[in-house]
Amino acid sequence: MPLWLFIFGAGTALIISFVALSTLWTEPRFEHRPVRTARPSWLQSILTNRVLEWVIRIVMLLFFLVVAMASARNASPTETIGPIVVYAWFWVGLAIAHAVLGNLWGTLSPFDTIGRLVGFADGEDDDDTVRPYPQAWGYWPAAILLFLFVWVELVDPFGRIAGHLGILIVVYTLIQIGGMQRFGRRTWLQQGEAFGVYFGLLAGIAPLTRDANGRVVFQPVLSGLTRVRPRPGLLAVITVALGSTTFDGFSRTSLWINATARIGGFARIVVFTAGLLAVIGLVTLAFVLAMRTAAKIVGGSWHPLAVRFAHSLVPIILAYAVAHYFSFLVLEGQIGLIRLSDPFGAGWNLFGTSDWVVNYALVTPATIWYVQVAAIVIGHIGGVILAHDRAIAMFPREEAIRTQYALLAVMILFTASGLLILSG
Amino acid sequence: MKPILAHQGGWDEMLVAAGLVLGMLAFSRFRRRRHEGAAPHERPPDVCAYCGAALAPDEVRCPSCGFQRTRPQPPSGPSPG
Numbered sequence: 001m002p003l004w005l006f007i008f009g010a011g012t013a014l015i016i017s018f019v020a021l022s023t024l025w026t027e028p029r030f031e032h033r034p035v036r037t038a039r040p041s042w043l044q045s046i047l048t049n050r051v052l053e054w055v056i057r058i059v060m061l062l063f064f065l066v067v068a069m070a071s072a073r074n075a076s077p078t079e080t081i082g083p084i085v086v087y088a089w090f091w092v093g094l095a096i097a098h099a100v101l102g103n104l105w106g107t108l109s110p111f112d113t114i115g116r117l118v119g120f121a122d123g124e125d126d127d128d129t130v131r132p133y134p135q136a137w138g139y140w141p142a143a144i145l146l147f148l149f150v151w152v153e154l155v156d157p158f159g160r161i162a163g164h165l166g167i168l169i170v171v172y173t174l175i176q177i178g179g180m181q182r183f184g185r186r187t188w189l190q191q192g193e194a195f196g197v198y199f200g201l202l203a204g205i206a207p208l209t210r211d212a213n214g215r216v217v218f219q220p221v222l223s224g225l226t227r228v229r230p231r232p233g234l235l236a237v238i239t240v241a242l243g244s245t246t247f248d249g250f251s252r253t254s255l256w257i258n259a260t261a262r263i264g265g266f267a268r269i270v271v272f273t274a275g276l277l278a279v280i281g282l283v284t285l286a287f288v289l290a291m292r293t294a295a296k297i298v299g300g301s302w303h304p305l306a307v308r309f310a311h312s313l314v315p316i317i318l319a320y321a322v323a324h325y326f327s328f329l330v331l332e333g334q335i336g337l338i339r340l341s342d343p344f345g346a347g348w349n350l351f352g353t354s355d356w357v358v359n360y361a362l363v364t365p366a367t368i369w370y371v372q373v374a375a376i377v378i379g380h381i382g383g384v385i386l387a388h389d390r391a392i393a394m395f396p397r398e399e400a401i402r403t404q405y406a407l408l409a410v411m412i413l414f415t416a417s418g419l420l421i422l423s424g
Numbered sequence: 425m426k427p428i429l430a431h432q433g434g435w436d437e438m439l440v441a442a443g444l445v446l447g448m449l450a451f452s453r454f455r456r457r458r459h460e461g462a463a464p465h466e467r468p469p470d471v472c473a474y475c476g477a478a479l480a481p482d483e484v485r486c487p488s489c490g491f492q493r494t495r496p497q498p499p500s501g502p503s504p505g
Contacts, residue, residue, distance in 0.1 A: 012440065019448050135490030230474040230489045301494055304473035398456045 003423050010377045010415045017381045018408050021388045022401045028393035030223040030386070038215035048214045057113040064110035068173075070343045072166020081339035083165055087153060088333040092325040095202055099318045102210070102224075103203035105196055111176040112196075115185035118177075123184010130184040138191060138232030141179070143240055145172070145194035147280075150244035154251065155272040197237055201314050204228055205382070222382055225311040226390065235310045239287070242313055243280030245320040249421040250279060286410045287313065293406035298395055308394070309407070312387035316414060319379020323372040323422055327363060334358045369422075376418045380411045 038044055046052065071082030078084060098104060106112065121129045151157070158164035179188035189196045203209075204225035211217050228234070250256055251272070263271050288306060295302040334356070339345075341354040348354070363371075387407050391400035470479045477488035485492055 015444050019444050022448060022452075135485050135487075136492075138490050230491065232490055300473070304491075304494060307474050307491070398452055401452055 003419065006373055007416045007419050010373065010380075010419060011412045013377050014380055014384060014408065014412055014415060017384055018388070018404070021385060025385075025388060026392070026397065028389050030220065030226045030389045031393035033219075033223055033226070035209060035211050035219065036217045037211045037213070038217045040215070044215045047216050053107055056107055057116075060108045061110045061113045066343050068166055068169040070166070070339075070345075071169055072163040073344060074162040075345045078335050078339075079345040081336060081343035084332060084336045084339065086165060086169075088325075088329050089336050091153070092321060092329045093333065094199065095318070095321050096329070098199045098202040099205040100207075102206040102208040102216070103200060105199040105203075109189070109193075109196060111173065111180070111193060112185070112189055114173070114177065115180045115189070118180075120180040120185040123180075123187030130187075131182055133183040133187045133191065136232055138234065139197055139237050140233035141192035142194045142197035143233045143236035145175070145192075146198055146237060147240045147244075149194060150240065151273065151276065154244060154248050154276055155269055157269045157273075191231065194237075198241060201225070201228060201238070201241075201311075202318055204311070205315060205318060222315065222386055225314055225386055228311045228314075230307045230310075235284070235287075235306055238310050238313050238317065239280055239284040241317045242320065243283040244276060245317070245324050246283060246418070246421065247276045247279035249320070249324050249418075251275065253421060253424050283414075286413060287407075290406040290410040294403035297402050298399055305403075309387055309390060312383045312390070312407070315379045315382030315386065316411075319375045319382075320418065322375035322379075323418065326371050326375070327368045330363055331358060331360055334362075372422050373419065376415055376422070380415045383411055384408060 067082055067085050070080035071086065073080050073082070094104070094108075123130045123133065152165075152168060158168075161167075176188070176193055179192045182188075183192070190200075191197065204227065205222055206224060207218055207221045208216055209219050209224050256275070260268065260271055287310075288302065291306040291309065292302040294309075295305050298305075335358060338353050338356045338358070341350045341352060342348040384404075384407075387404055388400075391403050394400065395403060470481060471477070472479055472486040472489060472491065473494045474491040475486060475489040477486055479486060479493055483493065
């Protein structure tokens with residue numbers, strides 16, 4: 001099938017979804033929806049068991065130390081367990097797991113476990129043992145740290161320094177310890193820790209969440225995103241996540257490869273950094289223009305609208321993560337299983353997996369393409385649904401639908417450009 | 425693949441999408457005209473534009489979400505066009 005037909009089909013699917021929502025989805029179904037309360041059961045007692053929680057925490061902390069040490073070794077990226085676990089299992093696999101299972105990072109985070117073991121204060125409002133977190137900072141520390149992570153991944157400025165990933169993991173950990181010590185563990189991890197904020201956003205997609213007692217309950221898919229707290233820097237976190245994945249795809253197109261083939265050294269770092277910033281900027285610009293149009297319709301300024309509708313971009317972050325990295329996770333992710341037996345590349349065979357080889361026939365190119373198209377289309381439809389639900393909760397219905405025209409156009413633009421980039 | 429429409433490969437298939445959008449626009453215009461004259465959508469003045477929390481008159485930043493308060497908004501009734 002020709003590419004244009006996929007683009008046309010995807011665009012049509014979005015328009016049909018929009019029309020269907022406009023006529024059939026007349027009341028907000030996600031906004032202000034209370035989280036259900038679960039009854040006690042044997043399953044819930046396992047899921048909320050403190051001993052089990054701490055076993056997982058300690059195991060994850062030890063695994064984190066192994067990955068950090070392996071990443072610091074003077075070895076090629078696939079020789080140790082380090083880079084493949086960081087970029088495939090953690091950055092892609094855990095992101096997808098959050099969108100399916102809800103917030104796992106709250107338990108798996110080694111930074112949270114370190115904070116609890118050290119005994120840092122929570123940092124709640126009435127806590128006078130730590131400094132108050134500056135309100136204007138909001139999610140900005142997370143946005144900056146997330147940008148630095150994707151910059152290291154996609155621009156690879158320290159590629160020539162062997163073991164640089166391990167050094168960066170140590171630096172990141174020290175920043176988290178400093179943040180928790182100064183502003184309190186919970187306050188910092190909820191706003192300043194890049195992966196806590198990023199995974200927390202993706203967890204809003206999941207059909208599972210926890211009630212006030214910590215028990216696991218079901219919720220409609222996507223509805224958790226309506227509980228994302230608006231804070232300064234929210235839009236920056238979302239556009240960095242979205243723009244960086246788009247740039248990663250764009251940097252693999254023949255257009256970019258041919259244009260940058262002869263650039264090396266420091267110039268390459270500058271050009272790739274500029275490209276990354278430009279794509280993040282373009283994604284932000286498209287969304288801001290849609291919000292400016294919406295603001296003209298309802299009156300008032302665009303910025304509060306942009307913040308309140310930013311959550312509608314989160315399903316697209318997941319869609320791009322699946323579309324761009326699904327095959328990377330399934331194929332290259334196998335190297336992680338192999339290296340599990342020999343995490344430091346020292347010739348060990350702890351679990352008998354060292355002699356395994358990567359099965360590149362696990363998924364066919366056709367399967368990968370259809371997963372990519374499905375992810376892109378479903379992700380954008382999810383975005384349209386969230387934006388529509390919030391619009392009808394905020395404005396009279398006719399006005400609400402008119403505010404969404406420009407955002408629908410942006411979603412179609414993102415869909416088309418996403419498919420064009422994936423096709424190379 | 426079996427073509428769904430009369431023929432495959434032409435831009436005329438876009439007419440389906442364009443028709444849907446135009447139909448939607450016409451329908452919303454029709455509904456808007458029917459509802460013209462309805463009471464304007466009122467918004468309390470001292471409410472955070474970002475999270476909806478109540479604000480004291482002298483608060484520069486919203487205590488709930490941390491955003492700076494925006495300038496007072498004009499009442500947003502049904503706008504022309």
